[in-house]
Amino acid sequence: MSRKPMLxxxxxxxxxxxxxxxxxxxxxxELGRDALTxxxxxxxxxxxxxxxxxxxxxxxxxxxxxxxxxxxxxxxPADHGDLSADLTAWAEEFLEEMSSPPGRVxxxxxxxxxxxxxxxxxxxxxxxxxxxxxLTRARARGETTPDVETVIDKVVAPxxxxxxxxxxxxxxxxxxxxxxxxxxxxxD
Amino acid sequence: MSRKPMLxxxxxxxxxxxxxxxxxxxxxxELGRDALTxxxxxxxxxxxxxxxxxxxxxxxxxxxxxxxxxxxxxxxPADHGDLSADLTAWAEEFLEEMSSPPGRVxxxxxxxxxxxxxxxxxxxxxxxxxxxxxLTRARARGETTPDVETVIDKVVAPxxxxxxxxxxxxxxxxxxxxxxxxxxxxxD
DNA sequence: TCACTAAAGCTAAGACTTAGCTTTAGTTTC
DNA sequence: GAAACTAAAGCTAAGTCTTAGCTTTAGTGA
Numbered sequence: 133m134s135r136k137p138m139l140x141x142x143x144x145x146x147x148x149x150x151x152x153x154x155x156x157x158x159x160x161x162e163l164g165r166d167a168l169t170x171x172x173x174x175x176x177x178x179x180x181x182x183x184x185x186x187x188x189x190x191x192x193x194x195x196x197x198x199x200x201x202x203x204x205x206x207x208x209p210a211d212h213g214d215l216s217a218d219l220t221a222w223a224e225e226f227l228e229e230m231s232s233p234p235g236r237v238x239x240x241x242x243x244x245x246x247x248x249x250x251x252x253x254x255x256x257x258x259x260x261x262x263x264x265x266x267l268t269r270a271r272a273r274g275e276t277t278p279d280v281e282t283v284i285d286k287v288v289a290p291x292x293x294x295x296x297x298x299x300x301x302x303x304x305x306x307x308x309x310x311x312x313x314x315x316x317x318x319x320d
Numbered sequence: 321m322s323r324k325p326m327l328x329x330x331x332x333x334x335x336x337x338x339x340x341x342x343x344x345x346x347x348x349x350e351l352g353r354d355a356l357t358x359x360x361x362x363x364x365x366x367x368x369x370x371x372x373x374x375x376x377x378x379x380x381x382x383x384x385x386x387x388x389x390x391x392x393x394x395x396x397p398a399d400h401g402d403l404s405a406d407l408t409a410w411a412e413e414f415l416e417e418m419s420s421p422p423g424r425v426x427x428x429x430x431x432x433x434x435x436x437x438x439x440x441x442x443x444x445x446x447x448x449x450x451x452x453x454x455l456t457r458a459r460a461r462g463e464t465t466p467d468v469e470t471v472i473d474k475v476v477a478p479x480x481x482x483x484x485x486x487x488x489x490x491x492x493x494x495x496x497x498x499x500x501x502x503x504x505x506x507x508d
Numbered sequence: 509t510c511a512c513t514a515a516a517g518c519t520a521a522g523a524c525t526t527a528g529c530t531t532t533a534g535t536t537t538c
Numbered sequence: 539g540a541a542a543c544t545a546a547a548g549c550t551a552a553g554t555c556t557t558a559g560c561t562t563t564a565g566t567g568a
Contacts, residue, residue, distance in 0.1 A: 144533055145546065171524070183547055185525070244432050249487050256485040285478040285498070293477035296484075297444040299437050310473070332564055333515065359555065371516055373556070 151177040152184060156198045165237060168195070192245030199241035200251045205258055208265050215270035215277055216315055222266060223287050223307035226259070231295050231302045239295065259288050278314060286314045339365040340372060344386045353425060356383070380433030387429035388439045393446055396453050403458035403465055404503055410454060411475050411495035414447070419483050419490045427483065447476050466502065474502045 155176035159168055170191050174181040188194040209222045229235045242251050260280050267277045278286075287310045294302055343365035347356055358379050362369040376382040397410045417423045430439050448468055455465045466474075475498045482490055 148547075169524070180548055181525080182527090182549080186546080190525090240431065243428065243484060252485045252487075256481075284481070286474070289481035290473040290477040292485075293444075293472070293480050296431060297440045297480075299440075336516075357555070368517055369556080370518080370558090374515080378556090 148177070148179055148183060148187070151179065152187075152194065153198055153201065156194060165195075165241075170194075190245070192241070193247075194245070195241045196243075196245030196251050199238040200254050202238050203242060203255050203258060205262055209262050211269065214273070215266070215275045216311070218266045218270065219263075219283070219287070219315070220308050220311045222262060223291070223311050224304045226262075226288070227291050227295075227302065227304060227307040230291070231299070236295060236299065239292075256284075260284065263288070283314065287311055336365070336367055336371060336375070339367065340375075340382065341386055341389065344382060353383070353429075358382075378433070380429070381435075382433070383429045384431075384433030384439050387426040388442050390426050391430060391443050391446060393450055397450050399457065402461070403454070403463045404499065406454045406458065407451075407471070407475070407503070408496055408499045410450060411479070411499050412492045414476070415479050415483075415490065415492060415495040418479070419487070424483060424487065427480075444472075448472065451476075471502065475499055 152173060155173045156168065159173060159176055168191065170184050171181045173191075173194070174184045177184075184194065188197070209218060212218050212221055230239060239255070242255055246252055263283045264280050267280060267283070270277045287307075290310055291302075291307060294306075340361060343361045344356065347361060347364055356379065358372050359369045361379075361382070362372045365372075372382065376385070397406060400406050400409055418427060427443070430443055434440055451471045452468050455468060455471070458465045475495075478498055479490075479495060482494075
């Protein structure tokens with residue numbers, strides 16, 4: 133979502149965008165991400181390369197846009213009855229998805245081809261939305277909760293830091309431990 | 321440090337590496353990072369482009385190596401007399417350097433052209449070393465300290481997450497607040 | 509000193525990228 | 539409803555980067 137003027141669906145721009153994004157997904161599945169080139173994607177999408185270069189600038193920005201789409205959560209977080217269970221389950225799933233090889237590729241792509249930080253911000257907003265849903269639900273039950281920023285600092289940020297900078301030895305217990313530590317040591 | 325066989329200084333490989341790294345630094349200063357190309361760097365370094373392609377693979381991996389060099393701390397953290405002051409000063413400086421426009425470019429470059437995660441791991445190791453120095457000094461004074469991993473989770477990771485995913489509104493008070501929160505809420 | 513090996517130099521072919529101009533699809537106005 | 543208008547896509551050619559194969563050189567070890 134870097135420089136796309138957001139036309140109404142059905143317009144030509146929207147069709148081209150769908151075709152190009154679809155081509156990226158298909159070719160990634162068929163040939164692997166590293167085999168993609170702008171001319172290849174354009175051919176599959178049925179457009180000329182110059183269209184892709186004009187709209188996205190280069191392959192990295194295009195891959196960044198597609199990666200953000202893939203990182204969008206597909207469903208609201210599951211309800212396990214209380215804050216601790218909800219947050220633990222969400223964090224475990226987040227860590228598992230994001231630290232998997234494809235997850236890491238998507239995160240890197242999203243960060244990478246993103247001159248203005250829009251796509252990175254979008255990724256963070258997705259996580260914040262999911263967390264907010266969990267916290268809002270807990271408050272509706274009468275539980276007291278930390279705020280979203282605190283959860284991001286104490287749970288999301290450590291997981292993401294390790295995914296990006298220290299890919300070794302990341303397992304679900306780490307997510308569980310971060311959530312426990314957040315909810316125990318709380319007197320605010 | 322991706323695929324460099326680490327020859328003894330004085331060897332031809334070492335000379336070429338120095339010349340190429342130097343060329344990247346010079347041209348970045350003169351023309352800006354976005355103007356760099358492999359043929360341009362090679363010409364300045366006095367080598368042929370194929371040498372650069374063979375050794376580094378592509379421009380991104382080369383930029384990643386140079387970025388890691390620049391992210392290496394130049395001096396051990398300053399001694400301010402106690403743990404809280406030392407850690408606060410270190411975190412403030414870290415945040416200021418890393419969140420500056422050039423700092424952000426280096427971090428992205430380091431992460432970006434880094435297929436195996438070696439360079440990212442090196443960046444993290446630099447921070448861990450600095451923190452370890454601060455903590456060791458504090459223990460020598462008789463202070464009790466958290467361990468390095470805890471400081472990384474609670475101070476470094478939140479700062480880095482925001483630098484990468486939410487570049488807006490990052491100021492030194494945030495670093496100070498993370499350190500205070502770490503040292504206050506501690507009963508382990 | 510001589511053989512050996514790893515890395516750099518060289519060259520040509522191929523692929524990607526850029527820029528300018530033309531054409532088309534979709535919108536707005538009369 | 540038709541004609542002018544605009545934004546985006548198509549097309550083409552030139553330039554640049556990238557790759558691959560082979561040759562040469564510098565440094566190492568017998």
